[in-house]
Structure formats: structure tokens, C-alpha cells
Amino acid sequence: MGGTSLAAQTVPAGEGATATVRADTPGPRIExxxxxxxxxxxxxxxxxxxxxxxxxxxxxxxxxxxxxxxxxxxxxxxxxxxxxxxxxxxxxxxxxxxxxxxxxxxxxxxxxxxxxxxxxxxxxxxxxxxxxxxxxxxxxxxxxxxxxxxxxxxxxxxxxxxxxxxxxxxxxxxxxxxxxxxxxxxxxxxxxxxxxxxxxxxxxxxxxxxxxxxxxxxxxxxxxxxxxxxxxxxxxxxxxxxxxxxxxxxxxxxxxxxxxxxxxxxxxxxxxxxxxxxxxxxxxxxxxxxxxxxxxxxxxxxxxxxxxxxxxxxxxxxxxxxxxxxxxxxxxxxxxxxxxxxxxxxxxxxxxxxxxxxxxxxxxxxxxxxxxxxxxxxxxxxxxxxxxxxxxQGATALPVDLTSPWYHKDEVAIPAVSVSAVRDTAGQVHVALVNLDPNRAIPVSVSLAGMQAGQVSGRIITGTGMDAHNSFDRPDTVTPQPFAGAQVSGGALTTTLPAKSVVILDLR
Incomplete structure (x- = not known):
């Protein structure tokens, strides 16, 4: 059923997503x-x-x-x-x-x-x-x-x-x-x-x-x-x-x-x-x-x-x-x-x-x-x-090279991870990671080209069911929560994305 939780699984680390954020070749402004x-x-x-x-x-x-x-x-x-x-x-x-x-x-x-x-x-x-x-x-x-x-x-x-x-x-x-x-x-x-x-x-x-x-x-x-x-x-x-x-x-x-x-x-x-x-x-x-x-x-x-x-x-x-x-x-x-x-x-x-x-x-x-x-x-x-x-809003788009595992369901086969990255108007880099697989957590490794980062913090949106939603009686069922599951070291960002989640990471 749509409102029930799906069994949590994790993709093996070697089959996770890899990406490179190219801060050394910035793209256009996102209006x-x-x-x-x-x-x-x-x-x-x-x-x-x-x-x-x-x-x-x-x-x-x-x-x-x-x-x-x-x-x-x-x-x-x-x-x-x-x-x-x-x-x-x-x-x-x-x-x-x-x-x-x-x-x-x-x-x-x-x-x-x-x-x-x-x-x-x-x-x-x-x-x-x-x-x-x-x-x-x-x-x-x-x-x-x-x-x-x-x-x-x-x-x-x-x-x-x-x-x-x-x-x-x-x-x-x-x-x-x-x-x-x-x-x-x-x-x-x-x-x-x-x-x-x-x-x-x-x-x-x-x-x-x-x-x-x-x-x-x-x-x-x-x-x-x-x-x-x-x-x-x-x-x-x-x-x-x-x-x-x-x-x-x-x-x-x-x-x-x-x-x-x-x-x-x-x-x-x-x-x-x-x-x-x-x-x-x-x-x-x-x-x-x-x-x-x-x-x-x-x-x-x-x-x-x-x-x-x-x-x-x-x-x-x-x-x-x-x-x-x-x-x-x-x-x-x-x-x-x-x-x-x-x-x-x-x-x-x-x-x-x-x-x-x-x-x-x-x-x-x-x-x-x-x-x-x-x-x-x-x-x-x-x-x-x-x-x-x-x-x-108003940030500079940073190109991202991505290799993602696939999400399969019946006749559907699509990449399970979506990524974008920006440098905001204050110079800080932010990375958006989306896991559209509703069943599996996915390890992600992101190389950071052309930038140095020593700290990372983030927020996440997810829920127990695919149709988790906010009602007038329960307005806070799906709200952003702190995300502490990412690390940055040696020019790389690593994390595991929970199933059916949107994660925004702020690099410093």
C-alpha cells in the first residue's frame, strides 16, 4: 500500500553512485x-x-x-x-x-x-x-x-x-x-x-x-x-x-x-x-x-x-x-x-x-x-x-558528472540518483542529492574539483511511506530534518542517501 513503509535495504558500496562537482568550470547563473x-x-x-x-x-x-x-x-x-x-x-x-x-x-x-x-x-x-x-x-x-x-x-x-x-x-x-x-x-x-x-x-x-x-x-x-x-x-x-x-x-x-x-x-x-x-x-x-x-x-x-x-x-x-x-x-x-x-x-x-x-x-x-x-x-x-x-536562487550552476545505479520496477528502469550543485551569491557551495528509489538507501561519493571543503552540514526530506503527507491535523509529518550523515575529507564528499529522500548539503 502507498502509505506503508517499504523494507529498508542498502545498495552495496561498490554499486553506489559516484559524481564529480566541477567547481573549476562554473556554469551559468540560475535565475x-x-x-x-x-x-x-x-x-x-x-x-x-x-x-x-x-x-x-x-x-x-x-x-x-x-x-x-x-x-x-x-x-x-x-x-x-x-x-x-x-x-x-x-x-x-x-x-x-x-x-x-x-x-x-x-x-x-x-x-x-x-x-x-x-x-x-x-x-x-x-x-x-x-x-x-x-x-x-x-x-x-x-x-x-x-x-x-x-x-x-x-x-x-x-x-x-x-x-x-x-x-x-x-x-x-x-x-x-x-x-x-x-x-x-x-x-x-x-x-x-x-x-x-x-x-x-x-x-x-x-x-x-x-x-x-x-x-x-x-x-x-x-x-x-x-x-x-x-x-x-x-x-x-x-x-x-x-x-x-x-x-x-x-x-x-x-x-x-x-x-x-x-x-x-x-x-x-x-x-x-x-x-x-x-x-x-x-x-x-x-x-x-x-x-x-x-x-x-x-x-x-x-x-x-x-x-x-x-x-x-x-x-x-x-x-x-x-x-x-x-x-x-x-x-x-x-x-x-x-x-x-x-x-x-x-x-x-x-x-x-x-x-x-x-x-x-x-x-x-x-x-x-x-x-x-x-x-x-x-x-x-x-x-x-x-x-x-x-x-x-541567483546562484552559479556547477556542472556535475554522475554515474548512478538504476531503480527498476516492472517496465520502469531509471537512474536512482539525481544531483545538482551551485555556488551561492556568498561563495558557498551546496549540493542537492535525490534518491528516487523508494526501497533502497544508496551510497554516494562526490569528488570536489576546484574547491576545498572541510565541513559539511545538511537537511533532509523523507518519510515512512511513499505517500507520506502533511494534513491540517498533522501538519509536520513531512518537514526538513537535520542530516548528519555526510562526511568530507581529501577532496571528496561521502554519504548514504536514505530511500525516497531529498538531501541538501552545505559545504564550508
Whole structure:
């Protein structure tokens, strides 16, 4: 059963993993925005998750949940993408400005068929970003709105006070100074819920919308709607036709235990080991996708000016039984923590091209950082992975050569260990080690090339069962614990990774 412990075994020392961290040949900077978040008008992601309104009995700061704000600030959230997602291509920004009581409501046709009262709009989003100290990523409506609507929204957000009629309107609505839009999404999933378009047509539209969206407050990076999974033809067309007019290409990929049927993805809890294994194998496909999409981009953009923005990634399971299936509510377990660590290690290896990403999603939806229930909030195992990887934000990637034993389960055969390493902004080296084998502890020996280290300390995330998770009644079942099982001597780091674990080691 998924919730039970698996018998502990240890791989023989001679069959363990070996790696070399090459501090003597440092790689590119890992941009902070790779650790970005996604907040869509979906289920309880916004309402009840981030925003409860000023009159709520839940402790809030002008309507924003204080517990959520504190938790997000604690992991240094660098960027949040909003308002979607599929919601973005049916969103009309004027519905979300002005007095809240006067804002028109609508039905959220993408997610659950519930009423959207537009109580959380442009001003509320930027208020959240200011409280988090995060950069902004606004997704514009290409699917159901003309280019003028996007251009006017950018004018409203970024034009200097009194410079335009829309800037004056913004001031009347309570914000005199312009905001800064760091990223503007030119539509979302134009191949799907954003319009069911052909790649060439979508690229032409991207050129058109990008041309007329002009920031009045500094540079604004324009992110095109890119491919899903292995749709390399989309990347080829978008780069060939629109590559010179965009700053980023968005890639979406969701990890599912059971691929092939979106209505039968597999449960979030109580899963068999086979679905642990397939989840890990499918997660590791991110390496293939980044490599092949980057190669296509290199043909058109050898200087790597255009970023590959993985602005939707994470696990997607069957909804929590009894919940509205359109709310995409799911529990978050140790399995998700390992998935998050694997993806971050992959992003670090592609830091030259992957300079922004957003996990889906921040609160209460899919692979969430946080879950809320009325006044209660719980931090998920995925949240704690982001906490462990904070030193990766803005750090220099260090190349790693790895030889790993294999994890086998039924038809799945994948490397059992994943590694990444960085030198942080203060000069300290950190090594991330992930053991995705749920049964066996694995000895690891890491050679340290180009650096000296005399001490090592660390933290670990693991659990007794594959689906160990934090609940409102037991919020600390899966949390980081001190890890004292590593040694450094003679230019080498040695340890034994417990089964199904994420370990971060700090070298001094």
C-alpha cells in the first residue's frame, strides 16, 4: 500500500553512485525566477487561498491571508504568474478594476462552472506582488480579445501618472504611480484552451500582439505561448516566425502517473509502487524536452537571447474524492517533493536557456505549496523542497558528472540518483542529492574539483511511506530534518542517501 513503509535495504558500496562537482568550470547563473509560482483563478487558488477580503475573520492584510503571505515570503518567492492559465484567455481586465461592488461577475467556464466576481483584479494582484517583493508576470488575453485590449491593459498598468487617459483612470482607482510588468504573456496554450490554433497562425498573432503592447515603465519581457511536452513543430514555427519579436517561449509539461487518458491520471494518495516509478520516469522526461526544444531554439537564436520559460510544471493527479473536479484539488505527498527536486535539478542543468519557471500552482491547486481550509493552512512537502533549494536562487550552476545505479520496477528502469550543485551569491557551495528509489538507501561519493571543503552540514526530506503527507491535523509529518550523515575529507564528499529522500548539503 502507498502509505506503508517499504523494507529498508542498502545498495552495496561498490554499486553506489559516484559524481564529480566541477567547481573549476562554473556554469551559468540560475535565475531567481526559475523558482516562480503560478496563481490562476481556479478553484480555491485565489479566493480562500490567497485572498479572503478585508472583512474576513481570517487574519488578513487588506484582504490577503497573513499566513499565506508569511509562508511565501519565507521561501523568497521571486515571481508569480497571473491570472492564468486557461482563465487568462477569457479574462477581460476591465472587469477587475474599480470599486469591487461594481465589478461585473461571470461564470468561470474553464474551472468548475462557478461564479467569478472579479474581486481579485489588477490592483489586488500588484498589491500581492508588492507584499511579497516579487516580480510580475501578467498573462494577456489573445484567445478572445483584440490586440487593443492587451495594449490598453499595459498602458493602464505601466504608463506614467497623468501621461495617458488610462493612467489617470488608474490613479482614480487608487494607484497613482505606474507598476512595472516584468513579463507579459502573449496568450496561453494557443494550441489548446487559448484558441485551438495552428502554430503558424499563433506565431503571426504573437507578432501582432507583441508589437502593440508597449511598456511605459522600463523593459517588459514578452513571453510567447510555446509548446506542450514534445510538440517540437510548435517551437520550430514560433521561433522561425516570431523569434525576433519575443523574449521567451513558454513550455508546459505536467507529470502524470498514468499517461494517455487525462480522465484517469492516478490518485494522489494510496498509490502502488508502480505509480511511484512511472511518476518518476515521466518527470525525468523534462530533461529530454528541454534538450530538444533548446536545440531548435539554438538554430534560430544561437546567442540564447530568448529564454525557455517552463511556466507550468508539476504533478497532475485525479481530483480529491468528493471535491469539485474542476477545482483540480489534490493532496501533496513525499512523491511530489521528490518530483519537485528532480525538476529543479534538471532546470539547473539547463540554466543557460531556462531562466524562468512557474510551478502549478501556488495554493490549493495541483502541486501546491500550501493548502488552506477556512482559517487553517498547511505547508506541503513541495513547499519544503523550495525552502531547501533557496540557495539555488541567483546562484552559479556547477556542472556535475554522475554515474548512478538504476531503480527498476516492472517496465520502469531509471537512474536512482539525481544531483545538482551551485555556488551561492556568498561563495558557498551546496549540493542537492535525490534518491528516487523508494526501497533502497544508496551510497554516494562526490569528488570536489576546484574547491576545498572541510565541513559539511545538511537537511533532509523523507518519510515512512511513499505517500507520506502533511494534513491540517498533522501538519509536520513531512518537514526538513537535520542530516548528519555526510562526511568530507581529501577532496571528496561521502554519504548514504536514505530511500525516497531529498538531501541538501552545505559545504564550508
Amino acid at each position: 531567481r525566477d526559475v523558482f516562480g509560482q503560478f496563481a490562476e483563478h481556479l478553484g480555491h487558488g485565489i479566493y480562500g487561498g490567497i485572498w479572503v477580503g478585508r472583512n474576513s475573520k481570517i487574519p488578513n492584510d487588506a484582504g490577503y491571508r497573513r499566513d499565506v503571505l508569511a509562508a511565501m515570503k519565507a521561501i523568497d518567492v521571486p515571481m508569480v504568474r497571473w491570472p492564468g492559465g486557461c482563465f487568462a484567455d477569457e479574462y477581460h481586465w476591465r472587469d477587475g478594476i474599480g470599486p469591487a461592488k461594481a465589478r461585473p461577475g461571470k461564470i468561470n467556464t474553464n474551472w468548475g462552472g462557478v461564479n467569478e466576481d472579479n474581486g481579485f483584479g489588477t490592483h489586488e494582484y500588484f498589491g500581492l506582488m508588492e507584499r511579497l517583493g516579487a516580480s510580475t508576470y501578467v498573462s494577456a488575453n489573445v484567445g478572445s480579445a483584440p490586440p487593443a485590449e492587451t495594449a490598453q491593459w499595459v498602458d493602464y498598468m505601466t504608463s506614467a501618472t497623468d501621461s495617458t487617459a488610462l493612467a489617470k483612470e488608474r490613479a482614480r482607482n487608487g494607484r497613482a504611480a505606474p507598476w512595472k510588468v516584468r513579463y507579459l504573456g502573449i496568450g496561453n496554450e494557443l494550441w489548446g484552451c487559448g484558441g485551438n490554433m495552428r502554430a503558424e497562425y499563433a506565431a503571426d498573432l504573437t507578432n501582432r500582439y507583441a508589437l502593440f503592447a508597449k511598456s511605459g515603465n522600463g523593459p517588459m519581457l514578452k513571453i510567447a505561448s510555446g509548446p506542450s511536452d514534445s510538440n517540437y513543430e510548435w517551437t520550430e514555427a514560433m521561433m522561425r516566425i516570431a523569434g525576433k519579436n519575443i523574449d521567451g517561449l513558454a513550455l508546459h509539461y505536467y507529470t502524470r502517473p498514468r499517461e494517455g487518458d487525462w480522465n484517469n491520471k492516478g490518485p494522489a494518495l494510496g498509490f502502488p509502487e508502480r505509480e511511484w516509478a512511472t511518476t518518476m520516469a515521466h518527470t525525468l522526461r523534462m530533461e529530454e524536452f528541454l534538450t530538444k526544444h533548446s536545440a531548435i531554439m539554438d538554430k534560430h537564436d544561437p546567442a540564447k537571447r530568448v529564454m525557455l520559460a517552463v511556466d507550468e510544471w508539476g504533478t497532475w493527479y485525479d481530483p480529491t474524492p468528493g471535491s469539485n473536479p474542476g477545482f483540480l484539488e489534490q493532496q501533496n505527498s513525499l512523491r511530489d517533493a521528490v518530483v519537485a527536486a528532480l525538476n529543479i535539478n534538471i532546470f539547473a542543468r539547463h540554466a543557460d536557456r531556462v531562466r524562468m519557471a512557474a510551478i502549478a500552482q501556488m495554493v490549493n491547486v495541483l502541486q501546491a505549496m500550501l493548502l488552506t481550509d477556512g482559517p487553517r493552512m498547511v505547508k506541503t512537502p513541495t513547499y519544503w523542497v523550495f525552502d531547501l533549494y533557496k540557495p539555488w
